[in-house]
Amino acid sequence: xxxxxxxxxxxxxxxxxxxxxxxxxxxxxxxxxxxxxxxxxxxxxxxxxxxxxxxxxxxxxxxxxxxxxxxxxxxxxxxxxxxxxxxxxxxxxxxxxxxxxxxxxxxxxxxxxxxxxxxxxxxxxxxxxxxxxxxxxxxxxxxxxxxxxxxxxxxxxxxxxxxxxxxxxxxxxxxxxxxxxxxxxxxxxxxxxxxxxxxxxxxxxxxxx
Amino acid sequence: xxxxxxxxxxxxxxxxxxxxxxxxxxxxxxxxxxxxxxxxxxxxxxxxxxxxxxxxxxxxxxxxxxxxxxxxxxxxxxxxxxxxxxxxxxxxxxxxxxxxxxxxxxxxxxxxxxxxxxxxxxxxxxxxxxxxxxxxxxxxxxxxxxxxxxxxxxxxxxxxxxxxxxxxxxxxxxxxxxxxxxxxxxxxxxxxxxxxxxxxxxxxxxxxx
DNA sequence: AGTACACTCGAACGAACGTTCGAACGCATG
DNA sequence: CATGCGTTCGAACGTTCGTTCGAGTGTACT
Numbered sequence: 001x002x003x004x005x006x007x008x009x010x011x012x013x014x015x016x017x018x019x020x021x022x023x024x025x026x027x028x029x030x031x032x033x034x035x036x037x038x039x040x041x042x043x044x045x046x047x048x049x050x051x052x053x054x055x056x057x058x059x060x061x062x063x064x065x066x067x068x069x070x071x072x073x074x075x076x077x078x079x080x081x082x083x084x085x086x087x088x089x090x091x092x093x094x095x096x097x098x099x100x101x102x103x104x105x106x107x108x109x110x111x112x113x114x115x116x117x118x119x120x121x122x123x124x125x126x127x128x129x130x131x132x133x134x135x136x137x138x139x140x141x142x143x144x145x146x147x148x149x150x151x152x153x154x155x156x157x158x159x160x161x162x163x164x165x166x167x168x169x170x171x172x173x174x175x176x177x178x179x180x181x182x183x184x185x186x187x188x189x190x191x192x193x194x195x196x197x198x199x200x201x202x203x204x205x206x207x208x209x
Numbered sequence: 210x211x212x213x214x215x216x217x218x219x220x221x222x223x224x225x226x227x228x229x230x231x232x233x234x235x236x237x238x239x240x241x242x243x244x245x246x247x248x249x250x251x252x253x254x255x256x257x258x259x260x261x262x263x264x265x266x267x268x269x270x271x272x273x274x275x276x277x278x279x280x281x282x283x284x285x286x287x288x289x290x291x292x293x294x295x296x297x298x299x300x301x302x303x304x305x306x307x308x309x310x311x312x313x314x315x316x317x318x319x320x321x322x323x324x325x326x327x328x329x330x331x332x333x334x335x336x337x338x339x340x341x342x343x344x345x346x347x348x349x350x351x352x353x354x355x356x357x358x359x360x361x362x363x364x365x366x367x368x369x370x371x372x373x374x375x376x377x378x379x380x381x382x383x384x385x386x387x388x389x390x391x392x393x394x395x396x397x398x399x400x401x402x403x404x405x406x407x408x409x410x411x412x413x414x415x416x417x418x
Numbered sequence: 419a420g421t422a423c424a425c426t427c428g429a430a431c432g433a434a435c436g437t438t439c440g441a442a443c444g445c446a447t448g
Numbered sequence: 449c450a451t452g453c454g455t456t457c458g459a460a461c462g463t464t465c466g467t468t469c470g471a472g473t474g475t476a477c478t
Contacts, residue, residue: 035247036329036332038246038247038248039246039332041434041435041436043434051456052456053437053458054438054439055455057437058455058456062437165383166383169381169383170382173377174375177374190371198406199411200410201406202359202372204410226424226425261427262428262467263428263468264427266467266468271467272467419478420477420478421477422475422478423474425473427470428472429469430469431466431467433466434466435465436461439458439459441456441457441458442455443454444453444456445452445453446451447451447452447453448449448450448451
Protein backbone atom coordinates (compact mmCIF):
# COMPACT_ATOMS: atom_id res chain seq x y z
CA UNK A 1 0.00 0.00 0.00
CA UNK A 2 2.62 2.46 1.10
CA UNK A 3 4.66 4.06 -1.63
CA UNK A 4 7.99 2.39 -2.15
CA UNK A 5 11.10 4.32 -2.96
CA UNK A 6 12.19 2.82 -6.26
CA UNK A 7 15.80 2.06 -6.98
CA UNK A 8 16.24 5.08 -9.23
CA UNK A 9 15.11 7.43 -6.52
CA UNK A 10 17.28 5.99 -3.78
CA UNK A 11 20.02 8.07 -2.26
CA UNK A 12 23.58 6.92 -2.68
CA UNK A 13 25.00 5.04 0.27
CA UNK A 14 28.40 3.85 1.31
CA UNK A 15 29.75 0.61 -0.18
CA UNK A 16 29.69 -0.97 3.25
CA UNK A 17 26.01 -0.14 3.54
CA UNK A 18 25.29 -1.68 0.16
CA UNK A 19 27.19 -4.83 1.04
CA UNK A 20 25.25 -5.36 4.23
CA UNK A 21 22.00 -4.65 2.47
CA UNK A 22 22.88 -7.22 -0.19
CA UNK A 23 23.61 -9.72 2.55
CA UNK A 24 20.22 -8.95 4.03
CA UNK A 25 18.54 -9.48 0.66
CA UNK A 26 20.28 -12.84 0.21
CA UNK A 27 19.12 -13.99 3.62
CA UNK A 28 15.62 -12.73 2.92
CA UNK A 29 15.47 -14.55 -0.41
CA UNK A 30 16.37 -17.76 1.39
CA UNK A 31 13.58 -17.33 3.91
CA UNK A 32 11.02 -16.20 1.33
CA UNK A 33 11.83 -19.20 -0.87
CA UNK A 34 11.42 -21.58 2.03
CA UNK A 35 8.15 -20.36 3.50
CA UNK A 36 6.83 -17.77 1.05
CA UNK A 37 6.40 -14.04 1.47
CA UNK A 38 3.37 -14.20 3.74
CA UNK A 39 4.73 -17.12 5.71
CA UNK A 40 8.01 -15.36 6.43
CA UNK A 41 8.25 -13.27 9.57
CA UNK A 42 10.59 -10.35 9.97
CA UNK A 43 11.89 -12.07 13.06
CA UNK A 44 12.97 -15.12 11.08
CA UNK A 45 14.55 -12.93 8.42
CA UNK A 46 16.43 -11.10 11.15
CA UNK A 47 17.74 -14.38 12.52
CA UNK A 48 18.81 -15.58 9.07
CA UNK A 49 20.57 -12.27 8.37
CA UNK A 50 22.12 -12.24 11.86
CA UNK A 51 20.52 -8.92 12.63
CA UNK A 52 18.09 -7.79 15.26
CA UNK A 53 14.47 -7.37 14.27
CA UNK A 54 14.59 -3.61 14.31
CA UNK A 55 17.99 -3.60 12.65
CA UNK A 56 16.36 -4.61 9.37
CA UNK A 57 14.59 -1.27 9.17
CA UNK A 58 17.88 0.52 8.97
CA UNK A 59 18.43 -1.00 5.51
CA UNK A 60 14.95 -1.22 4.06
CA UNK A 61 11.67 0.50 4.70
CA UNK A 62 9.79 -2.71 5.42
CA UNK A 63 8.85 -6.20 4.32
CA UNK A 64 7.33 -5.05 1.07
CA UNK A 65 10.53 -3.37 -0.07
CA UNK A 66 12.48 -6.54 0.63
CA UNK A 67 10.30 -8.40 -1.85
CA UNK A 68 10.49 -5.58 -4.36
CA UNK A 69 14.28 -5.34 -4.26
CA UNK A 70 14.70 -9.10 -4.69
CA UNK A 71 12.32 -9.31 -7.63
CA UNK A 72 13.51 -6.19 -9.41
CA UNK A 73 17.16 -7.10 -9.05
CA UNK A 74 16.53 -10.63 -10.28
CA UNK A 75 14.78 -9.67 -13.51
CA UNK A 76 17.09 -6.74 -14.10
CA UNK A 77 20.24 -8.84 -13.87
CA UNK A 78 18.61 -11.46 -16.11
CA UNK A 79 18.07 -8.86 -18.83
CA UNK A 80 21.58 -7.48 -18.43
CA UNK A 81 23.39 -10.81 -18.48
CA UNK A 82 21.34 -11.97 -21.47
CA UNK A 83 22.43 -8.97 -23.51
CA UNK A 84 26.06 -9.69 -22.64
CA UNK A 85 25.79 -13.38 -23.49
CA UNK A 86 24.21 -12.74 -26.87
CA UNK A 87 26.92 -10.40 -28.14
CA UNK A 88 28.46 -11.80 -31.30
CA UNK A 89 26.11 -14.78 -31.48
CA UNK A 90 24.22 -14.65 -34.77
CA UNK A 91 22.91 -18.14 -35.51
CA UNK A 92 19.26 -18.31 -34.38
CA UNK A 93 19.71 -21.78 -32.90
CA UNK A 94 22.82 -20.72 -31.05
CA UNK A 95 21.14 -17.57 -29.80
CA UNK A 96 18.37 -19.63 -28.27
CA UNK A 97 20.84 -22.09 -26.78
CA UNK A 98 22.73 -19.16 -25.29
CA UNK A 99 19.60 -17.62 -23.83
CA UNK A 100 18.49 -20.90 -22.26
CA UNK A 101 21.96 -21.48 -20.84
CA UNK A 102 22.00 -17.99 -19.36
CA UNK A 103 18.59 -18.50 -17.82
CA UNK A 104 19.34 -21.89 -16.31
CA UNK A 105 22.77 -20.90 -15.04
CA UNK A 106 21.37 -17.78 -13.45
CA UNK A 107 18.62 -19.57 -11.65
CA UNK A 108 20.67 -22.63 -10.80
CA UNK A 109 22.98 -20.33 -8.92
CA UNK A 110 20.17 -18.22 -7.43
CA UNK A 111 17.44 -20.76 -6.85
CA UNK A 112 16.03 -18.88 -3.89
CA UNK A 113 15.42 -15.76 -5.94
CA UNK A 114 13.72 -17.75 -8.70
CA UNK A 115 11.34 -19.27 -6.22
CA UNK A 116 10.51 -15.85 -4.84
CA UNK A 117 9.87 -14.51 -8.33
CA UNK A 118 7.69 -17.47 -9.28
CA UNK A 119 5.69 -17.89 -6.09
CA UNK A 120 5.10 -14.29 -5.14
CA UNK A 121 4.96 -12.64 -8.54
CA UNK A 122 1.50 -11.23 -7.87
CA UNK A 123 2.07 -10.15 -4.31
CA UNK A 124 3.35 -6.65 -4.92
CA UNK A 125 0.94 -3.86 -5.77
CA UNK A 126 1.02 -0.36 -7.19
CA UNK A 127 4.14 1.19 -8.57
CA UNK A 128 6.42 -1.48 -7.13
CA UNK A 129 4.49 -4.13 -9.03
CA UNK A 130 4.62 -2.08 -12.22
CA UNK A 131 8.36 -1.56 -11.92
CA UNK A 132 8.98 -5.29 -11.59
CA UNK A 133 6.50 -6.01 -14.35
CA UNK A 134 8.37 -3.73 -16.73
CA UNK A 135 11.65 -5.61 -16.21
CA UNK A 136 9.85 -8.92 -16.48
CA UNK A 137 8.25 -7.88 -19.74
CA UNK A 138 11.57 -6.67 -21.11
CA UNK A 139 13.06 -10.09 -20.42
CA UNK A 140 10.11 -11.93 -21.92
CA UNK A 141 10.27 -9.81 -25.08
CA UNK A 142 13.98 -10.53 -25.47
CA UNK A 143 13.38 -14.28 -25.38
CA UNK A 144 10.29 -13.96 -27.55
CA UNK A 145 12.32 -12.10 -30.17
CA UNK A 146 14.84 -14.93 -30.28
CA UNK A 147 12.05 -17.43 -30.79
CA UNK A 148 10.52 -15.38 -33.57
CA UNK A 149 13.86 -15.24 -35.38
CA UNK A 150 13.93 -19.00 -35.63
CA UNK A 151 12.74 -20.41 -38.96
CA UNK A 152 8.96 -19.94 -39.30
CA UNK A 153 7.31 -23.02 -37.89
CA UNK A 154 4.63 -25.19 -39.42
CA UNK A 155 1.06 -24.12 -39.36
CA UNK A 156 -0.01 -26.10 -36.31
CA UNK A 157 2.32 -24.08 -34.10
CA UNK A 158 1.57 -20.61 -35.36
CA UNK A 159 1.67 -18.80 -32.10
CA UNK A 160 5.27 -17.95 -31.33
CA UNK A 161 3.96 -16.25 -28.23
CA UNK A 162 2.46 -19.47 -26.89
CA UNK A 163 5.61 -21.37 -27.77
CA UNK A 164 7.61 -18.81 -25.80
CA UNK A 165 5.27 -19.10 -22.85
CA UNK A 166 5.72 -22.86 -22.91
CA UNK A 167 9.48 -22.42 -23.13
CA UNK A 168 9.34 -20.33 -19.99
CA UNK A 169 7.28 -23.06 -18.40
CA UNK A 170 10.05 -25.57 -19.06
CA UNK A 171 12.72 -23.19 -17.83
CA UNK A 172 10.98 -21.93 -14.72
CA UNK A 173 9.34 -25.12 -13.50
CA UNK A 174 12.68 -26.74 -12.86
CA UNK A 175 12.91 -25.10 -9.47
CA UNK A 176 10.20 -27.56 -8.48
CA UNK A 177 12.34 -30.62 -9.16
CA UNK A 178 15.99 -29.69 -9.65
CA UNK A 179 18.22 -30.25 -6.65
CA UNK A 180 21.58 -28.65 -7.34
CA UNK A 181 23.37 -30.79 -4.79
CA UNK A 182 21.87 -34.13 -5.70
CA UNK A 183 21.21 -34.03 -9.42
CA UNK A 184 23.56 -35.90 -11.71
CA UNK A 185 23.01 -33.60 -14.69
CA UNK A 186 24.87 -30.30 -14.74
CA UNK A 187 23.15 -27.00 -15.35
CA UNK A 188 24.72 -26.63 -18.79
CA UNK A 189 23.72 -30.15 -19.80
CA UNK A 190 20.20 -29.46 -18.65
CA UNK A 191 20.10 -26.25 -20.66
CA UNK A 192 21.30 -28.12 -23.75
CA UNK A 193 18.61 -30.76 -23.31
CA UNK A 194 15.90 -28.15 -22.88
CA UNK A 195 17.07 -26.28 -25.97
CA UNK A 196 17.02 -29.46 -28.05
CA UNK A 197 13.65 -30.45 -26.64
CA UNK A 198 12.13 -27.10 -27.50
CA UNK A 199 13.61 -26.91 -31.00
CA UNK A 200 13.28 -30.49 -32.21
CA UNK A 201 11.01 -32.22 -29.76
CA UNK A 202 11.31 -35.41 -27.80
CA UNK A 203 10.97 -37.69 -30.83
CA UNK A 204 13.75 -36.15 -32.91
CA UNK A 205 16.11 -38.83 -34.14
CA UNK A 206 18.85 -36.87 -35.87
CA UNK A 207 21.55 -35.10 -33.93
CA UNK A 208 21.40 -31.37 -34.46
CA UNK A 209 24.08 -30.10 -32.12
CA UNK B 210 1.60 -29.99 13.13
CA UNK B 211 -1.65 -31.43 14.39
CA UNK B 212 -2.66 -34.77 13.01
CA UNK B 213 -5.13 -34.56 10.18
CA UNK B 214 -7.89 -37.04 9.74
CA UNK B 215 -7.26 -38.44 6.30
CA UNK B 216 -10.04 -39.07 3.88
CA UNK B 217 -10.01 -42.80 4.41
CA UNK B 218 -10.51 -42.40 8.12
CA UNK B 219 -13.35 -39.91 7.88
CA UNK B 220 -16.77 -40.83 9.12
CA UNK B 221 -19.59 -40.96 6.63
CA UNK B 222 -21.74 -37.85 6.50
CA UNK B 223 -25.01 -36.88 4.93
CA UNK B 224 -25.03 -35.82 1.26
CA UNK B 225 -26.11 -32.33 2.30
CA UNK B 226 -23.09 -32.10 4.55
CA UNK B 227 -20.78 -33.18 1.73
CA UNK B 228 -22.32 -30.65 -0.65
CA UNK B 229 -21.79 -27.76 1.72
CA UNK B 230 -18.29 -28.89 2.47
CA UNK B 231 -17.55 -29.02 -1.26
CA UNK B 232 -18.90 -25.51 -1.60
CA UNK B 233 -16.61 -24.46 1.21
CA UNK B 234 -13.63 -26.08 -0.51
CA UNK B 235 -14.42 -24.29 -3.76
CA UNK B 236 -14.59 -20.96 -2.02
CA UNK B 237 -11.39 -21.71 -0.14
CA UNK B 238 -9.56 -22.66 -3.35
CA UNK B 239 -10.56 -19.30 -4.80
CA UNK B 240 -9.18 -17.40 -1.84
CA UNK B 241 -6.02 -19.51 -1.59
CA UNK B 242 -5.33 -19.01 -5.29
CA UNK B 243 -5.76 -15.26 -4.99
CA UNK B 244 -3.63 -14.57 -1.93
CA UNK B 245 -1.89 -17.85 -1.12
CA UNK B 246 -2.32 -20.14 1.84
CA UNK B 247 -0.52 -17.95 4.36
CA UNK B 248 -2.05 -14.77 3.02
CA UNK B 249 -5.58 -16.12 3.31
CA UNK B 250 -7.45 -15.51 6.54
CA UNK B 251 -10.20 -17.73 7.81
CA UNK B 252 -12.36 -14.62 8.00
CA UNK B 253 -11.99 -14.00 4.26
CA UNK B 254 -12.67 -17.66 3.50
CA UNK B 255 -15.79 -17.43 5.63
CA UNK B 256 -16.96 -14.39 3.68
CA UNK B 257 -16.29 -16.08 0.36
CA UNK B 258 -18.13 -19.22 1.45
CA UNK B 259 -20.97 -17.15 2.95
CA UNK B 260 -20.45 -18.68 6.35
CA UNK B 261 -19.55 -17.27 9.71
CA UNK B 262 -15.99 -17.61 10.88
CA UNK B 263 -16.75 -20.28 13.41
CA UNK B 264 -19.10 -22.01 11.00
CA UNK B 265 -16.13 -23.23 9.01
CA UNK B 266 -15.04 -25.44 11.87
CA UNK B 267 -18.20 -27.43 11.63
CA UNK B 268 -17.01 -28.79 8.27
CA UNK B 269 -13.26 -29.01 8.66
CA UNK B 270 -10.87 -29.23 11.57
CA UNK B 271 -8.94 -26.11 10.59
CA UNK B 272 -7.05 -24.23 7.93
CA UNK B 273 -4.54 -26.99 7.37
CA UNK B 274 -7.23 -29.51 6.51
CA UNK B 275 -8.71 -27.12 3.96
CA UNK B 276 -5.42 -27.10 2.09
CA UNK B 277 -5.04 -30.84 2.41
CA UNK B 278 -8.50 -31.62 1.07
CA UNK B 279 -8.05 -29.31 -1.92
CA UNK B 280 -4.68 -30.72 -2.88
CA UNK B 281 -5.54 -34.36 -2.32
CA UNK B 282 -8.80 -34.13 -4.22
CA UNK B 283 -7.12 -32.32 -7.13
CA UNK B 284 -4.40 -34.91 -7.69
CA UNK B 285 -6.74 -37.80 -7.02
CA UNK B 286 -9.27 -36.69 -9.59
CA UNK B 287 -6.43 -36.07 -12.07
CA UNK B 288 -5.30 -39.68 -11.73
CA UNK B 289 -8.82 -41.01 -11.99
CA UNK B 290 -9.84 -38.98 -15.04
CA UNK B 291 -6.57 -39.83 -16.79
CA UNK B 292 -7.25 -43.54 -16.43
CA UNK B 293 -10.71 -43.08 -17.88
CA UNK B 294 -9.48 -40.99 -20.80
CA UNK B 295 -6.79 -43.48 -21.76
CA UNK B 296 -9.11 -46.47 -22.04
CA UNK B 297 -8.93 -47.92 -25.54
CA UNK B 298 -6.24 -45.52 -26.72
CA UNK B 299 -3.21 -47.52 -27.82
CA UNK B 300 -1.13 -45.31 -30.10
CA UNK B 301 1.70 -43.80 -28.04
CA UNK B 302 1.31 -40.41 -29.71
CA UNK B 303 -2.42 -40.45 -29.14
CA UNK B 304 -1.98 -41.52 -25.54
CA UNK B 305 0.23 -38.53 -24.89
CA UNK B 306 -2.16 -36.20 -26.68
CA UNK B 307 -4.99 -37.59 -24.56
CA UNK B 308 -3.06 -37.14 -21.34
CA UNK B 309 -2.14 -33.54 -22.18
CA UNK B 310 -5.71 -32.77 -23.15
CA UNK B 311 -6.99 -34.24 -19.88
CA UNK B 312 -4.47 -32.23 -17.88
CA UNK B 313 -5.16 -28.93 -19.59
CA UNK B 314 -8.92 -29.37 -19.55
CA UNK B 315 -8.90 -30.27 -15.89
CA UNK B 316 -6.86 -27.27 -14.89
CA UNK B 317 -8.50 -24.88 -17.29
CA UNK B 318 -11.75 -25.65 -15.55
CA UNK B 319 -10.22 -25.65 -12.07
CA UNK B 320 -7.59 -22.96 -12.30
CA UNK B 321 -7.90 -22.03 -8.64
CA UNK B 322 -7.03 -25.53 -7.52
CA UNK B 323 -4.05 -25.70 -9.86
CA UNK B 324 -2.65 -22.52 -8.40
CA UNK B 325 -3.07 -23.86 -4.90
CA UNK B 326 -1.31 -27.09 -5.83
CA UNK B 327 1.55 -25.24 -7.52
CA UNK B 328 2.10 -22.41 -5.07
CA UNK B 329 1.61 -24.22 -1.79
CA UNK B 330 2.85 -27.69 -2.66
CA UNK B 331 5.43 -27.64 0.10
CA UNK B 332 3.26 -26.08 2.78
CA UNK B 333 1.75 -29.21 4.27
CA UNK B 334 3.78 -31.37 6.63
CA UNK B 335 3.70 -34.81 8.14
CA UNK B 336 1.20 -37.42 7.06
CA UNK B 337 -0.98 -34.94 5.19
CA UNK B 338 2.00 -34.00 3.02
CA UNK B 339 2.83 -37.65 2.43
CA UNK B 340 -0.73 -38.48 1.42
CA UNK B 341 -0.77 -35.69 -1.17
CA UNK B 342 2.71 -36.62 -2.30
CA UNK B 343 1.63 -40.20 -2.96
CA UNK B 344 -1.19 -39.09 -5.28
CA UNK B 345 1.11 -36.60 -6.97
CA UNK B 346 3.70 -39.29 -7.55
CA UNK B 347 1.09 -41.65 -8.93
CA UNK B 348 0.06 -39.02 -11.46
CA UNK B 349 3.64 -38.22 -12.39
CA UNK B 350 4.43 -41.89 -12.93
CA UNK B 351 1.41 -42.30 -15.21
CA UNK B 352 2.57 -39.47 -17.45
CA UNK B 353 6.16 -40.64 -17.26
CA UNK B 354 5.11 -44.09 -18.39
CA UNK B 355 3.38 -42.62 -21.44
CA UNK B 356 6.53 -40.68 -22.30
CA UNK B 357 8.68 -43.79 -21.95
CA UNK B 358 6.42 -45.72 -24.32
CA UNK B 359 7.11 -43.23 -27.08
CA UNK B 360 9.80 -44.29 -29.55
CA UNK B 361 13.21 -44.21 -27.87
CA UNK B 362 14.67 -40.78 -28.40
CA UNK B 363 18.08 -39.82 -29.73
CA UNK B 364 21.08 -39.91 -27.50
CA UNK B 365 21.08 -36.20 -26.60
CA UNK B 366 17.78 -36.56 -24.81
CA UNK B 367 18.37 -39.75 -22.90
CA UNK B 368 16.60 -38.79 -19.74
CA UNK B 369 12.93 -39.51 -20.19
CA UNK B 370 12.50 -38.36 -16.62
CA UNK B 371 13.86 -34.92 -17.39
CA UNK B 372 11.75 -34.72 -20.51
CA UNK B 373 8.68 -35.54 -18.41
CA UNK B 374 9.62 -32.92 -15.86
CA UNK B 375 9.90 -30.36 -18.65
CA UNK B 376 6.55 -31.47 -20.03
CA UNK B 377 5.02 -30.81 -16.64
CA UNK B 378 6.68 -27.42 -16.70
CA UNK B 379 4.91 -26.57 -19.95
CA UNK B 380 1.60 -27.90 -18.67
CA UNK B 381 1.66 -26.35 -15.22
CA UNK B 382 3.19 -22.98 -15.98
CA UNK B 383 0.22 -21.98 -18.08
CA UNK B 384 -1.67 -20.88 -14.99
CA UNK B 385 0.77 -17.97 -14.96
CA UNK B 386 -0.32 -16.62 -18.34
CA UNK B 387 -3.53 -18.27 -19.51
CA UNK B 388 -6.66 -16.21 -18.99
CA UNK B 389 -9.68 -18.39 -19.72
CA UNK B 390 -11.93 -15.45 -20.37
CA UNK B 391 -9.63 -13.42 -22.57
CA UNK B 392 -7.54 -15.93 -24.48
CA UNK B 393 -8.34 -16.59 -28.11
CA UNK B 394 -7.05 -20.14 -28.11
CA UNK B 395 -9.27 -22.86 -26.66
CA UNK B 396 -8.07 -25.32 -24.07
CA UNK B 397 -8.12 -28.19 -26.55
CA UNK B 398 -6.18 -26.20 -29.14
CA UNK B 399 -3.63 -25.30 -26.52
CA UNK B 400 -3.29 -28.94 -25.51
CA UNK B 401 -2.76 -29.92 -29.15
CA UNK B 402 -0.06 -27.29 -29.58
CA UNK B 403 1.71 -28.37 -26.43
CA UNK B 404 1.60 -32.01 -27.50
CA UNK B 405 3.08 -31.16 -30.91
CA UNK B 406 5.69 -28.91 -29.34
CA UNK B 407 6.82 -31.62 -26.95
CA UNK B 408 6.89 -34.39 -29.52
CA UNK B 409 8.30 -32.62 -32.59
CA UNK B 410 9.63 -29.32 -31.36
CA UNK B 411 9.14 -25.78 -32.46
CA UNK B 412 11.09 -26.15 -35.68
CA UNK B 413 9.20 -29.15 -37.06
CA UNK B 414 8.13 -28.49 -40.61
CA UNK B 415 6.07 -31.55 -41.51
CA UNK B 416 2.53 -31.99 -40.29
CA UNK B 417 2.26 -34.99 -38.03
CA UNK B 418 -1.32 -34.83 -36.88
C1' DA C 419 -44.73 -31.35 24.59
C1' DG C 420 -40.12 -32.97 25.07
C1' DT C 421 -35.69 -34.54 23.73
C1' DA C 422 -31.90 -35.01 20.63
C1' DC C 423 -29.18 -33.59 17.04
C1' DA C 424 -27.22 -30.88 13.12
C1' DC C 425 -26.10 -26.49 12.28
C1' DT C 426 -24.91 -21.45 12.89
C1' DC C 427 -23.07 -17.70 15.06
C1' DG C 428 -21.04 -13.61 18.15
C1' DA C 429 -17.68 -12.94 21.35
C1' DA C 430 -13.53 -13.74 23.09
C1' DC C 431 -8.83 -16.11 23.72
C1' DG C 432 -3.68 -16.16 23.44
C1' DA C 433 -0.23 -15.87 20.06
C1' DA C 434 2.23 -13.89 16.39
C1' DC C 435 2.53 -10.34 13.21
C1' DG C 436 4.91 -5.71 11.06
C1' DT C 437 6.40 -1.64 12.65
C1' DT C 438 8.02 2.17 15.77
C1' DC C 439 10.69 4.45 19.25
C1' DG C 440 14.37 5.93 22.07
C1' DA C 441 18.37 4.63 24.15
C1' DA C 442 22.78 2.88 23.52
C1' DC C 443 27.17 1.87 21.05
C1' DG C 444 31.62 2.72 18.01
C1' DC C 445 34.21 5.94 15.84
C1' DA C 446 35.37 9.48 13.19
C1' DT C 447 36.17 14.77 13.27
C1' DG C 448 36.18 19.44 15.89
C1' DC D 449 37.26 15.77 25.83
C1' DA D 450 33.11 16.87 23.20
C1' DT D 451 29.99 16.59 19.05
C1' DG D 452 27.74 14.28 15.52
C1' DC D 453 26.49 10.39 12.81
C1' DG D 454 25.95 5.71 11.25
C1' DT D 455 24.59 1.59 13.28
C1' DT D 456 22.42 -1.70 16.44
C1' DC D 457 19.17 -3.20 19.59
C1' DG D 458 15.38 -4.32 23.44
C1' DA D 459 10.93 -3.21 24.51
C1' DA D 460 6.66 -2.12 23.35
C1' DC D 461 2.60 -0.70 20.24
C1' DG D 462 -1.70 -1.80 17.86
C1' DT D 463 -3.51 -5.11 14.71
C1' DT D 464 -4.68 -9.41 12.86
C1' DC D 465 -4.33 -14.17 13.09
C1' DG D 466 -6.40 -19.29 13.92
C1' DT D 467 -9.07 -21.33 17.05
C1' DT D 468 -12.42 -22.14 20.90
C1' DC D 469 -16.54 -21.81 23.56
C1' DG D 470 -21.27 -21.61 24.72
C1' DA D 471 -25.53 -20.11 23.56
C1' DG D 472 -28.86 -19.90 20.05
C1' DT D 473 -31.44 -21.72 16.09
C1' DG D 474 -34.46 -25.01 13.28
C1' DT D 475 -36.01 -29.73 12.50
C1' DA D 476 -37.09 -34.65 13.26
C1' DC D 477 -38.39 -38.29 16.06
C1' DT D 478 -40.61 -40.11 20.46
